Amino acid sequence: MSDRIYLASPHMSEEGYEQKYVQQAFDTNWIAPLGENVNKFEEEFADKVAIKSAAALTSGTAAIHMALKAVGVEKDDIVFCQSLTFSATANPIIYQQATPVFIDSNETTWNMCPKALEQAFEKYPDVKAVIVVHLYGLSAQMDEIVALCKKYNVALIEDAAESLGTYYKNQHTGTFGDYGIFSFNGNKIITTSGGGMLVSNDEERIDKVRFWATQSREPARHYEHKELGYNYRLSNVSAGIGRGQLKVLDDRVQKKTEIYQFYKKHLKDIPGIRFMPENDFDRPNYWLSAITLNGELQPNDIIEALENENIESRPLWKPMHLQPMFAEYDFVGGNVAERLFKTGICLPSDTKMTEEDLQRVVNVIKGLV
Numbered sequence: 001m002s003d004r005i006y007l008a009s010p011h012m013s014e015e016g017y018e019q020k021y022v023q024q025a026f027d028t029n030w031i032a033p034l035g036e037n038v039n040k041f042e043e044e045f046a047d048k049v050a051i052k053s054a055a056a057l058t059s060g061t062a063a064i065h066m067a068l069k070a071v072g073v074e075k076d077d078i079v080f081c082q083s084l085t086f087s088a089t090a091n092p093i094i095y096q097q098a099t100p101v102f103i104d105s106n107e108t109t110w111n112m113c114p115k116a117l118e119q120a121f122e123k124y125p126d127v128k129a130v131i132v133v134h135l136y137g138l139s140a141q142m143d144e145i146v147a148l149c150k151k152y153n154v155a156l157i158e159d160a161a162e163s164l165g166t167y168y169k170n171q172h173t174g175t176f177g178d179y180g181i182f183s184f185n186g187n188k189i190i191t192t193s194g195g196g197m198l199v200s201n202d203e204e205r206i207d208k209v210r211f212w213a214t215q216s217r218e219p220a221r222h223y224e225h226k227e228l229g230y231n232y233r234l235s236n237v238s239a240g241i242g243r244g245q246l247k248v249l250d251d252r253v254q255k256k257t258e259i260y261q262f263y264k265k266h267l268k269d270i271p272g273i274r275f276m277p278e279n280d281f282d283r284p285n286y287w288l289s290a291i292t293l294n295g296e297l298q299p300n301d302i303i304e305a306l307e308n309e310n311i312e313s314r315p316l317w318k319p320m321h322l323q324p325m326f327a328e329y330d331f332v333g334g335n336v337a338e339r340l341f342k343t344g345i346c347l348p349s350d351t352k353m354t355e356e357d358l359q360r361v362v363n364v365i366k367g368l369v
């Protein structure tokens, strides 16, 4: 059996940048806590996405949790959340004992539909925050979404976990809202083995998040606490990996783009196949190449045929309003997210794939038609 081809897996730099920074942490015994790699990773990351301030945290999920806390989301507050996403976007709403209302996607972007968002604002005028997602590295329609949040004076959080390296009209995704979050989980475009980043132009609030994330320790010699604390800071070792990975982010985007173009070139003539949306305002990172099928060929046919050849692929995210965990919460919109889930597939988009690997995937799929 040939080597397994993955959807997306860790890819360290050929130059060994990550090991150099990790070695520095070892040499100085600054394995933990915090330390130079954490500070530098935050600075270098903020520079990369062009924002004032960034806090390195243990995960993207922790970053969403801290963003909700930073905008003041509390028990029984309503939070609008894109339905088509990974559950990590929505879970922190529950951590804060708030109430999610899920919003449909549109065909234009696969992300939050501005029309559905406006309907939701009309239905729930006292909403506290909105979480929009840039799925698979595709940007949402930020002009419309930012304008609506301004109009209704509601905080905007961008889940850019999958969109590091994606630009909307030449501005980095994750920098349009009050807060943006990124993930360095093992399957993301760059990884620290596990980790996340919260970004904002509000430096004071980011300082406050760093405080909460280190157990809310008041500046006193003894351990003094006035507020609830969390253990959410990234370690100095993980941050070293992140600094090295940041150096190859542009190469990863380049390779992901080539993967997408390869699939498009070789698969575009299959009856019923459609590639993920392409928009003038969007320069995606192509984290995952995704397609939908509206002909005879079913997503499962492809997923199973690939699995038989030891190749990983998956359906698109199952919308949150269809998840048993979130069944009790309201949903605003139509059936776009549901239809995308039922017809979509993420194709292997691992940056370590060779042209031969890509050809293997294409051959399996073409063999079905």
Ligand SMILES: *Cc1c(COP(=O)(O)O)cnc(C)c1O
Pocket (backbone or CB within 6 Å): 058, 059, 060, 061, 062, 085, 086, 088, 089, 133, 159, 161, 162, 182, 183, 184, 185, 195, 196
């Ligand atoms: C990966 C991911 C997260 C969570 O990030 P972690 O670092 O794994 O906690 C959140 N939202 C989306 C859309 C993701 O893909």
